Amino acid sequence: MALTDTFVRQVKAAGPGIQKYRDGEGMYLLVKPAGKYWRFDYRFNGTRKTAAFGTYPDVSLAKARQRRQEARTLLADGIDPSAAKREKKQESLLLGRQTFSAVANEWLEKTKSQRAVSTQEKVHGWLSRNVLPHIGNMPITQIKPRDVLLAVQRLEARGAIESAHRVKQLCGQVFRYAVAIGMVERDVTADLKGALVAIPQxxxxxxxxxxxxxxxxxxxxxxxxxPYATSALKLSPLLFVRPGELRSAEWREIDLAAAEWRIPGTKMKMKNDHVVPLPSQATAILENLHPMTGHGKYVFPSIRTEDRCMSENTINACLRSLGFSKDVMTAHGFRAMARTILDEVLEERVDLIEHQLAHAVKDTNGRAYNRTAHLPARRLMMQRWADYLDTLRVGDDELQLRA
Known part of the structure; x- marks a missing residue:
């Protein structure tokens, strides 16, 4: 006799044993002190087997009967219902590992050694805020160019044009990683060329x-x-490195005795190690700062916590407080200042200037120079530059008087 909803709801375990109540066609309800369980007995290739359909009340009587019918249909087609269930579960798990979110997180973990900690946090944040809420749960194999475009166009609509391009590039890196591990055939973001508003120059x-x-x-x-900000501000024109490289400087990278600052490639825009010769004026600033921050990791730590470096807005804020607007001078502008005057006024060799700016410089064979290329000549150039800045600041007469 078939079971009823009322019976299934009201039946209770009679003692510590197990009771079995049949519904027909191989399906029955097992009642135990711990709960009620749907089971289905069947034969496949002459072997008796049992499939589990779930527990009551999570799986109702009607739902259990539906699963019984699905299992009987599979049997009629020569398919083992239990094996089919396992395969479906494995496919579901595989799809879960193949979502854009899963692949993006795997790529972030595999490539984190190539980025500074602060950059890793930024990249993770860009993806988490702007991409994953929209396509994160989609299998990466099913994502089309338009899916990525719709996600990044939300940034574009807010006026964040440069961020939209940056996030699109990050999505492309995730897709290229997926190509490398054989998960997808191609990077679909390649089809988005020209789809976003151009970045203003x-x-x-x-x-x-x-x-x-x-x-x-x-x-x-x-x-x-x-004092931290003052030191960083004074070093900015002397060393003319990128603002992010200066504020994230670590004491372990600086050799005051050798008057060198060796920046690892993970912090550099071009991903190549870079050597900054320290003129005597820069060494003096760092020696004065060392008693204050030398016990920690960063040369210019945040005033709130030594676990982070100085804010990216600090140097610009100092310039604003001195009366120089963003249309007149920026922290990044010290690079253009040095590039122009070293070439046009001091007539230094252009290749030495480009090396010191950490721009891509190649030899006659098209190979990039290593980090120590022309280091003695660059060391002399950096000292001439620092001396020239002193001359500008105080004048020749006073310098000679001090000497």
Whole structure:
């Protein structure tokens, strides 16, 4: 006699044993003190087998009967229901590992050694906020170019044009990783070329006229802010590295005795190790700073916690407080300032300047120079540059008087 909803709901275990109540066609309800379980007995290739259909009340009587019918249909087609269930579960698990979110996280983990910790956090944040909520749960094999485009266009709609391009590039890196491990055939973001608004070509404001540079240097020399910020501000024109490279400098990278700062490739835009010769003026600034921050990791730690480096806005904030607007001078502008004056005023070799700016410089065979290329010549150039800045700031007469 077939079971009823009322009976299934009300039946209870009679003692510590197991009771079996049949519903017909091989399906029955097992009642135990721990709960109620749907089972289905069948034969496949002459062997008696049992399939589990779930527990009551999670699986109702009607749902259990539906699963029985599905199992009988499989048997009629010569398919073992239990084996089919296992395969379906494995496929589900595999799909779960093949979502864009899973592949992105795997790529982030595999490539994190190539990025600074702060960059890793930024990349993770960009993907988590702007991509994963929209396509993260989709199997990466099913994602089309339009799916990625719709995600990044949300950034574009907010006016974050540069971020939209950056996030699209990150998606492309995830897809290329998926190609490398054989999960997809191609990077679908390649089809999005020209689909986003072009990034406005904004050049970093910089002071490049020597007379104005002199005023800037005098203002910097008179700055009375926090010692960390003051030191970073004074080093900016002397070393003209990228602002992110300066603020994330670590004491282990700096050899004061050798007057060298060796920046690992993971921190560099071009991913190549870079050597910055330290002129005597820069060494003096670092020696004065060392008693304050030398016990920690960062040369310029955050004033809130030594576990992080100085904020990316610090140098620009110092310039603003000195009266230099963003249209006149920026932290990145020290690079343009050095590039222009070293070439046009001091007439230094262009290849040495490009090396010191950590730009891609290749030899006659098209090979990139290593980090120590022309180091003695660059060391002399950096000292001449620092001396020239002193001359601008205080004038020749006073320098000779001090000497």
């Amino acid at each position: 904004n050049h970093f404001a910089a002071i490049t006229e020597p007379g104005e540079v002199a005023k800037l240097l005098r203002a910097i020399h008179g700055y009375a802010g926090h």
